């Protein structure tokens with residue numbers, strides 16, 4: 469009996485094995501860009517080949533597709549990848565995508581642009597090289613009305629359930645990654661790099677987006693590491709290193725009509741290293757829209773020689789005088805803001821600036837365990853500045869808080 473049972477068991481296990489092993493594996497159809505006619509010579513324009521590969525992958529009804537960029541340097545003048553597609557698409561970049569050095573050779577706002585797509589996954593060990601160096605000196609729009617338009621590196625608009633993993637973005641002309649109306653999108657393991665003095669090279673910029681996660685990402689640029697604009701909700705940022713750059717900025721908000729609330733932001737386990745700002749919220753001093761900024765948590769944040777580590781500025785006016793100055797105070801309501809375990813060093817004496825609106829004072833600002841010392845040259849102790857703030861304080865407090 470025992471032996472029959474044993475044989476039976478063996479048979480069952482082998483059948484199970486055969487069944488599992490012989491189940492058809494659903495592999496994506498592979499489109500290697502080089503096998504489909506792209507040239508990795510760094511000078512042939514591959515834009516048309518890439519777009520036609522995209523359209524074949526996107527139209528394919530019979531399962532998912534994988535577009536593969538092997539090692540090598542693929543020059544692209546500018547591409548638009550537009551959906552909707554029939555199935556998920558994987559875009560694996562192991563090589564370098566090279567932008568034109570001359571900015572006028574890109575005939576669109578964004579060098580590589582994705583629109584109306586669901587279930588897109590971009591990954592690989594490759595690099596998006598924006599070749600921004602030649603463009604940065606041309607970035608003088610605040611004084612030159614005929615300034616040339618510079619393209620962002622990679623854009624996503626109306627894209628859902630998608631992600632970017634591991635790739636590197638280097639030396640964008642303007643921003644590196646731009647998101648508009650994107651929902652459920654993960655960014656992880658990405659590196660973003662441009663010199664600290666390169667103008668407007670934001671790392672990740674988003675507006676009208678929800679449920680995005682940014683994690684394990686290194687960002688060093690000449691502008692905001694992450695810029696969070698009108699209408700963004702449920703954004704989660706963790707394990708990010710930022711520097712050089714202007715920090716993680718919410719805003720500027722309130723300048724234009726039809727702006728929407730920014731709600732439910734968490735920023736955890738972040739290091740700001742040598743940035744001009746760290747935690748930053750900026751709203752225009754005279755604002756057209758009355759919106760809410762609420763439910764923000766900043767926790768476990770290290771500041772290393774940061775210019776303005778904590779900076780809420782509701783009198784934002786970068787090129788004074790601001791229009792309609794007489795209109796009065798910002799109408800953006802900031803509330804339910806928690807800052808917990810924020811530590812390190814400040815370059816300026818004012819380590820914590822909570823400058824809220826007189827018409828709409830900040831409500832429920834919770835400070836727990838703040839320890840930011842001044843490493844400046846003149847005076848040893850750091851200070852906090854408060855205007856129109858209501859909230860609570862607990863734990864260690866350096867600088868001495870000023871909430872009443």
Ligand SMILES: *[C@@H]1O[C@H](CO)[C@@H](O)[C@H](O)[C@H]1NC(C)=O
Nearest residue numbers: 492493494495528529530531
């Ligand atoms: C779709 O896939 C199935 C099995 O995976 C295959 O039998 C069929 O021929 C494919 N159809 C097309 C149009 O490729």
Ligand SMILES: *[C@@H]1O[C@H](CO)[C@@H](O)[C@H](O)[C@H]1NC(C)=O
Nearest residue numbers: 553554555556557586587629
């Ligand atoms: C995307 O994935 C979702 C969930 O897995 C699925 O319902 C949807 O059909 C997919 N859409 C495309 C275009 O692949």
Ligand SMILES: *[C@@H]1O[C@H](CO)[C@@H](O)[C@H](O)[C@H]1NC(C)=O
Nearest residue numbers: 552584585586626627628651
């Ligand atoms: C993406 O998600 C948003 C919000 O969940 C939804 O309104 C929109 O229709 C979705 N877009 C697509 C292309 O599925």
Ligand SMILES: *[C@@H]1O[C@H](CO)[C@@H](O)[C@H](O)[C@H]1NC(C)=O
Nearest residue numbers: 628629630631652653654681
């Ligand atoms: C994003 O990450 C979360 C948490 O790790 C995961 O649950 C979700 O499926 C991911 N979504 C996409 C679109 O990659």
Ligand SMILES: *[C@@H]1O[C@H](CO)[C@@H](O)[C@H](O)[C@H]1NC(C)=O
Nearest residue numbers: 679680701702703704732734
């Ligand atoms: C806040 O956003 C997170 C994702 O970052 C989400 O899991 C959570 O449900 C959101 N909370 C509310 C109240 O919407």
Ligand SMILES: *[C@@H]1O[C@H](CO)[C@@H](O)[C@H](O)[C@H]1NC(C)=O
Nearest residue numbers: 709711712739740741742772
């Ligand atoms: C901060 O930046 C400096 C200068 O670039 C670098 O030497 C140092 O290792 C960085 N510290 C951390 C913790 O990343």
